[in-house]
Amino acid sequence: MAASQLPSLHAGLRVSLQVDIPSDVAYIERVVDLVRHPCAELAFNKHQLALNVPVALSEALSNAILRANNESPDKRVRVRAEVDTMRLVVEISDEGVHFDLEAKTLDATDAANLDREDGRGLFLMRKLMDGVERFDVSGQLSGNVIRLTLTRA
Amino acid sequence: MSFSIKKQGEIVVVDVEGQLIVGNRQELKQKVLDELERGEKKFLIDFAQTGYIDSSGLGVLVSLSKKIREQGGELRLANLNDDLRTLFELTKLDTLFQISDTRERALSSF
Numbered sequence: 001m002a003a004s005q006l007p008s009l010h011a012g013l014r015v016s017l018q019v020d021i022p023s024d025v026a027y028i029e030r031v032v033d034l035v036r037h038p039c040a041e042l043a044f045n046k047h048q049l050a051l052n053v054p055v056a057l058s059e060a061l062s063n064a065i066l067r068a069n070n071e072s073p074d075k076r077v078r079v080r081a082e083v084d085t086m087r088l089v090v091e092i093s094d095e096g097v098h099f100d101l102e103a104k105t106l107d108a109t110d111a112a113n114l115d116r117e118d119g120r121g122l123f124l125m126r127k128l129m130d131g132v133e134r135f136d137v138s139g140q141l142s143g144n145v146i147r148l149t150l151t152r153a
Numbered sequence: 154m155s156f157s158i159k160k161q162g163e164i165v166v167v168d169v170e171g172q173l174i175v176g177n178r179q180e181l182k183q184k185v186l187d188e189l190e191r192g193e194k195k196f197l198i199d200f201a202q203t204g205y206i207d208s209s210g211l212g213v214l215v216s217l218s219k220k221i222r223e224q225g226g227e228l229r230l231a232n233l234n235d236d237l238r239t240l241f242e243l244t245k246l247d248t249l250f251q252i253s254d255t256r257e258r259a260l261s262s263f
Contacts, residue, residue, distance in 0.1 A: 025176040050205065051236035054172075058207040062175045109245040117216045120208035120244055127243050 010042055014084040021077050023069040028061045031079055035090055038083040045153050052128040052150055053088065059121040060092045060146050068096025068144055087130075088150045095143050101134035156181050158188065164195045164263060166256070170202045173210035182213050186220065194226035197259050201232035211246060218250065227251075231259035 015038035021027040032054045040049055061077065069075040075095040082089045101122075107113065108123040125132050129148045137143030156177075157168045165188045173181065185196060198214070200206075214230070221228045231253045233241060241247040253259035 025174075028174060028176055029172055047236055047239070050234075051239060054205040055207055055240065058174055058205070062207065062209065066175070109243075114245060114249055115215055115219060117212035118208070120211055124208055124240075124243065 010085055013042060014082060015042070016082050017080075019079045021079070022073065023065045023071050023075050023077060025062060025065055025071075028058055028065070031061060032057050035079070035081045035083075035088075038081070039088055039152075042083055042085055042152065044088070044150075048150065048153060056125045056128040056132075056148055056150075057090060057092075059125050060090075060148060063121055064092050064094035064096070064144075064146070068094035068099075070096070085152060087152055088148075090148050092146045092148075093137055093143060095137075097142050098136055098144060099134070101132070101146075156184055158184055161197075161260060163193075164197055164260060165193045166260075167196065167198045168202060169198060169200055172204045172206070173213070174205070174207040175209035178209045178213040181210075182217060185217050189221060189224055189226065194221075194224065195263050196221055196226065196228045197231060197256070197263075198228070199231045199256050199259075200234070200237055201256070203234075203237065206237060206240060211240070211244060215246070215249065227263060229253060229259045229262060231256050 017034065019031055019034055021031060035057055036049055036053050039053055064077045065071060069077060078093040080091045104122050106119045106123065108120040113119060125148065130151050131147065131149035133147045135145040135147065137145055155170050157170065159166050167185065218228045229251050232255065233252060251262065253262055
């Protein structure tokens with residue numbers, strides 16, 4: 001549905017949600033569904049609903065659970081999402097050590113990397129989202145916030 | 154999400170129902186490796202009933218492709234919808250796999 005066809009009742013809507021999960025990849029699909037639902041309600045297009053949102057969010061959650069939190073039962077992942085008729089902004093917070101997102105520049109499409117089993121997660125996030133940023137968790141010595149931004153199409 | 158395996162002639166056909174993601178990729182890998190260990194050589198993975206695939210799912214497909222080739226076998230993929238095809242094109246994995254539009258074409262390509 002094009003922006004000009006958006007039902008008028010959607011114009012002022014903004015949906016916010018927060019989800020906390022244990023560091024267990026079994027929760028990823030459920031969180032993806034929870035974030036995707038308001039995007040569908042606000043008429044994000046079918047490709048964004050089937051590809052951009054689920055894959056990029058799945059990658060960010062997977063990184064937070066497996067790499068940052070190391071699947072520790074003592075650590076949790078927090079997801080905050082805001083969706084309106086303009087965009088989706090979703091922040092994924094972990095409890096891992098700080099890292100430099102900009103230093104991670106592996107090109108998964110380079111011929112030398114094509115038959116690698118890993119290394120496509122961040123690459124896909126950058127391809128499928130309009131913005132991928134990292135912040136320190138405010139006031140903490142550890143913890144990363146990954147912010148994904150997608151403009152509604 | 155689940156995986157069902159059946160034989161069509163000498164081809165092992167795997168249907169991926171739901172997502173292929175970090176939480177279930179090992180299940181797919183183990184099922185295919187079990188068949189490979191039994192001596193099967195020809196594999197078709199059909200994505201007609203698949204939702205989305207993440208990088209871990211793609212990684213398992215790359216890994217299985219290598220292992221099957223090492224055993225002298227072949228792996229084909231079929232029925233990627235527009236979004237899954239975009240995913241393969243973004244990662245250039247469409248150049249690594251033999252992908253057919255339909256199950257029938259894939260089966261006849263062996």
